[in-house]
Amino acid sequence: xxxxxxxxxxxxxxxxxxxxxxxxxxxxxxxxxxxxxxxxxxxxxxxxxxxxxxxxxxxxxxxxxxxxxxxxxxxxxxxxxxxxxxxxxxxxxxxxxxxx
Amino acid sequence: xxxxxxxxxxxxxxxxxxxxxxxxxxxxxxxxxxxxxxxxxxxxxxxxxxxxxxxxxxxxxxxxxxxxxxxxxxxxxxxxxxxxxxxxxxxxxxxxxxxxxxxxxxxxxxxxxxxxxxxxxxxxxxxxxxxxxxxxxxxxxxxxxxxxxxxxxxxxxxxxxxxxxxxxxxxxxxxxxxxxxxxxxxxxxxxxxxxxxxxxxxxxxxxxxxxxxxxxxxxxxxxxxxxxxxxxxxxxxxxxxxxxxxxxxxxxxxxxxxxxxxxxxxxxxxxxxxxxxxxxxxxxxxxxxxxxxxxxxxxxxxxxxxxxxxxxxxxxxxxxxxxxxxxxxxxxxxxxxxxxxxxxxxxxxxxxxxxxxxxxxxxxxxxxxxxxxxxxxxxxxxxxxxxxxxxxxxxxxxxxxxxxxxxxxxxxxxxxxxxxxxxxxxxxxxxxxxxxxxxxxxxxxxxxxxxxxxxxxxxxxxxxxxxxxxxxxxxxxxxxxxxxxxxxxxxxxxxxxxxxxxxxxxxxxxxxxxxxxxxxxxxxxxxxxxxxxxxxxxxxxxxxxxxxxxxxxxxxxxxxxxxxxxxxxxxxxxxxxxxxxxxxxxxxxxxxxxxxxxxxxxxxxxxxxxxxxxxxxxxxxxxxxxxxxxxxxxxxxxxxxxxxxxxxxxxxxxxxxxxxxxxxxxxxxxxxxxxxxxxxxxxxxxxxxxxxxxxxxx
Numbered sequence: 102x103x104x105x106x107x108x109x110x111x112x113x114x115x116x117x118x119x120x121x122x123x124x125x126x127x128x129x130x131x132x133x134x135x136x137x138x139x140x141x142x143x144x145x146x147x148x149x150x151x152x153x154x155x156x157x158x159x160x161x162x163x164x165x166x167x168x169x170x171x172x173x174x175x176x177x178x179x180x181x182x183x184x185x186x187x188x189x190x191x192x193x194x195x196x197x198x199x200x201x
Numbered sequence: 202x203x204x205x206x207x208x209x210x211x212x213x214x215x216x217x218x219x220x221x222x223x224x225x226x227x228x229x230x231x232x233x234x235x236x237x238x239x240x241x242x243x244x245x246x247x248x249x250x251x252x253x254x255x256x257x258x259x260x261x262x263x264x265x266x267x268x269x270x271x272x273x274x275x276x277x278x279x280x281x282x283x284x285x286x287x288x289x290x291x292x293x294x295x296x297x298x299x300x301x302x303x304x305x306x307x308x309x310x311x312x313x314x315x316x317x318x319x320x321x322x323x324x325x326x327x328x329x330x331x332x333x334x335x336x337x338x339x340x341x342x343x344x345x346x347x348x349x350x351x352x353x354x355x356x357x358x359x360x361x362x363x364x365x366x367x368x369x370x371x372x373x374x375x376x377x378x379x380x381x382x383x384x385x386x387x388x389x390x391x392x393x394x395x396x397x398x399x400x401x402x403x404x405x406x407x408x409x410x411x412x413x414x415x416x417x418x419x420x421x422x423x424x425x426x427x428x429x430x431x432x433x434x435x436x437x438x439x440x441x442x443x444x445x446x447x448x449x450x451x452x453x454x455x456x457x458x459x460x461x462x463x464x465x466x467x468x469x470x471x472x473x474x475x476x477x478x479x480x481x482x483x484x485x486x487x488x489x490x491x492x493x494x495x496x497x498x499x500x501x502x503x504x505x506x507x508x509x510x511x512x513x514x515x516x517x518x519x520x521x522x523x524x525x526x527x528x529x530x531x532x533x534x535x536x537x538x539x540x541x542x543x544x545x546x547x548x549x550x551x552x553x554x555x556x557x558x559x560x561x562x563x564x565x566x567x568x569x570x571x572x573x574x575x576x577x578x579x580x581x582x583x584x585x586x587x588x589x590x591x592x593x594x595x596x597x598x599x600x601x602x603x604x605x606x607x608x609x610x611x612x613x614x615x616x617x618x619x620x621x622x623x624x625x626x627x628x629x630x631x632x633x634x635x636x637x638x639x640x641x642x643x644x645x646x647x648x649x650x651x652x653x654x655x656x657x658x659x660x661x662x663x664x665x666x667x668x669x670x671x672x673x674x675x676x677x678x679x680x681x682x683x684x685x686x687x688x689x690x691x692x693x694x695x696x697x698x699x700x701x702x703x704x705x706x707x708x709x710x711x712x713x714x715x716x717x718x719x720x721x722x723x724x725x726x727x728x729x730x731x732x733x734x735x736x737x738x739x740x741x742x743x744x745x746x747x748x749x750x751x752x753x754x755x756x757x758x759x760x761x762x763x764x765x766x767x768x769x770x771x772x773x774x775x776x777x778x779x780x781x782x783x784x785x786x787x788x789x790x791x792x793x794x795x796x797x798x799x800x801x802x803x804x805x806x807x808x809x810x811x812x813x814x815x816x817x818x819x820x821x822x823x824x825x826x827x828x829x830x831x832x833x834x835x836x837x838x839x840x841x842x843x844x845x846x847x848x849x850x851x852x853x854x855x856x857x858x859x860x861x862x863x864x865x866x867x868x869x870x871x872x873x874x875x876x877x878x879x880x881x882x883x884x885x886x887x888x889x890x891x892x893x894x895x896x897x898x899x
Contacts, residue, residue, distance in 0.1 A: 120876065123869070123872055124869055124872060124873050124876070125869075127869075132869075193867070193868055193869060194867060194869075196868075197865065197866030197867055198866060
């Protein structure tokens with residue numbers, strides 16, 4: 102059995118990698134992918150604690166969260182599609198609408 | 202005790218209110234309201250007089266009673282004083298006013314403004330009644346001023362006429378000079394005695410004389426100030442100028458002013474100021490001889506004697522029937538003042554034994570009231586018939602106006618001092634007392650001489666008036682229009698002529714001493730005729746009669762028989778000059794006018810200069826100062842206030858310019874901030890929840 106610490110460490114690693122991608126990469130598609138990676142970090146936590154405590158409720162929540170992540174990805178892609186239509190690009194450094 | 206005495210004043214006041222407020226709706230009958238109310242006052246006053254005489258002089262009890270009134274303002278009461286003097290004056294004034302109001306109904310029948318006329322008459326009478334019944338000097342002064350106001354209103358009744366308007370102004374202003382002196386006198390009395398009640402003053406003199414508050418100088422000054430008021434009101438020299446001009450008013454008003462009210466108030470005031478002239482200690486009834494102001498008495502006597510002569514000379518040459526009577530009023534009033542002065546001297550030097558002069562003056566006041574009212578109303582009847590005042594346009598009216606001419610003849614005989622008509626008794630007694638006082642102060646001999654000369658002139662000008670008016674041929678224009686006056690006018694004339702004959706004699710009918718019977722508090726045991734028997738020599742009485750007859754005779758020769766032409770007096774240069782001088786009334790009126798014109802113009806020029814330079818300068822200065830202050834305030838506003846506001850806004854703009862640089866619009870920088878903030882929050886929670894407890898910090 103893999104110790105809980107390793108699993109949590111992996112989860113944190115995933116989160117930080119995703120965060121790095123969100124903050125640094127300018128391509129909207131890559132940012133969306135990074136968000137998905139970040140999303141997986143808490144799901145991994147849910148599963149790890151579920152195994153640790155022997156409570157299956159965590160696994161149920163993990164499944165629900167995966168379903169939600171799929172929805173989130175669909176909405177994000179739709180927004181980027183509109184962004185592309187209006188700006189002709191998905192480069193986030195070019196789409197500076199929230200500005201003074 | 203005599204509470205009903207208030208009705209004597211309140212009735213005419215009610216008449217004033219009724220005819221003043223509801224007069225228009227009463228129409229032609231408004232005069233009857235005045236007659237009714239004043240007549241009612243007379244009935245009450247007559248009852249009061251009888252009561253006072255029965256309780257007082259005849260019964261020997263009452264000297265004076267105070268009728269409680271009301272407290273006007275705290276410390277100032279309005280009470281009535283009822284004694285012989287005030288009861289007599291109340292009855293006399295109300296009787297004459299009733300007759301004059303009745304006469305006015307006929308005289309004013311054709312006039313507009315009857316409600317105003319009768320309302321003012323009522324108020325005038327109420328003022329006079331209040332004056333003579335006041336029990337303190339303040340109340341007296343208030344009613345005195347009401348009379349002054351009414352005289353102004355009534356003399357200026359025909360205010361459309363410029364002469365009437367200016368005569369009213371003149372009367373008001375000239376009497377005002379006297380009133381101011383009177384006011385000063387009242388203030389002086391209050392300062393010295395702390396009270397204005399006659400009773401308190403009499404006691405105060407006895408208590409305070411000799412202390413620093415009251416010396417002989419003060420005792421002389423106060424009655425002279427009061428006499429100043431009397432000089433104005435009674436038109437004595439040098440304030441006599443208003444009375445002849447007051448003839449511009451309606452004739453019944455002249456009668457009212459001359460006979461019943463107004464000018465008699467001055468005599469009354471001097472009679473009241475006997476508490477100063479003859480100070481009596483109420484405790485023992487003795488005269489305080491050190492406190493007698495002999496100089497003040499002498500001044501009153503000299504003014505009286507001189508005015509009597511002075512006014513009579515002016516009457517000699519005048520052609521206006523009413524002005525001749527006006528001058529005779531001044532002259533006769535002066536007799537009363539002379540009588541009062543001689544009476545005061547006599548009373549003070551004899552220790553309240555000889556009351557002759559005082560009684561004679563008031564007796565003359567009574568008689569004069571009757572015959573002067575008669576003369577004025579008769580003159581009014583004549584004027585009503587011929588529509589002119591000028592005697593040169595009259596003449597021969599005897600056959601057209603038999604009643605008027607006969608009644609006026611009676612009045613003239615009384616005024617001229619022909620026995621047994623009323624004027625003789627009192628005038629002769631005044632002259633007799635003056636002569637008697639001459640023994641102790643020889644100046645009174647000169648005054649007696651002036652009095653005798655005045656008696657001669659009085660007889661002359663009185664009958665000059667009568668002969669010019671009623672004898673000879675008519676010199677006017679429309680003889681066929683001349684007619685006798687209606688009964689409402691001749692009725693009062695008839696009543697007055699009865700009094701003119703009787704008022705001199707009727708005192709003989711009463712028991713006791715006539716001198717004190719009515720006019721002085723205490724009865725004396727004298728026979729009715731003793732004043733005449735006591736006269737130093739009967740020759741004095743004979744002399745009076747002789748000069749009166751001589752004057753009458755001269756007037757007859759000049760103006761009726763015309764055996765001595767009137768032009769003989771004015772033919773010589775000196776005669777013509779004197780005639781002109783008398784017609785111009787010694788130039789005093791024009792001198793006063795000039796004095797007023799230059800004096801007032803000078804004051805006005807001074808006021809103008811003051812206005813232009815001081816007041817305007819101050820106003821402009823204030824303006825300039827305000828302007829300078831405004832500039833300063835403007836600069837402060839612009840620099841300090843605006844500067845602070847601008848600096849605040851500018852710094853806000855600058856800081857916003859710096860701050861907006863942080864809003865880049867780059868989603869990832871916002872996300873970075875979110876992460877940073879979240880990390881900080883987690884770090885703080887970690888420190889707070891775990892690190893600090895682990896280190897043992899609470």
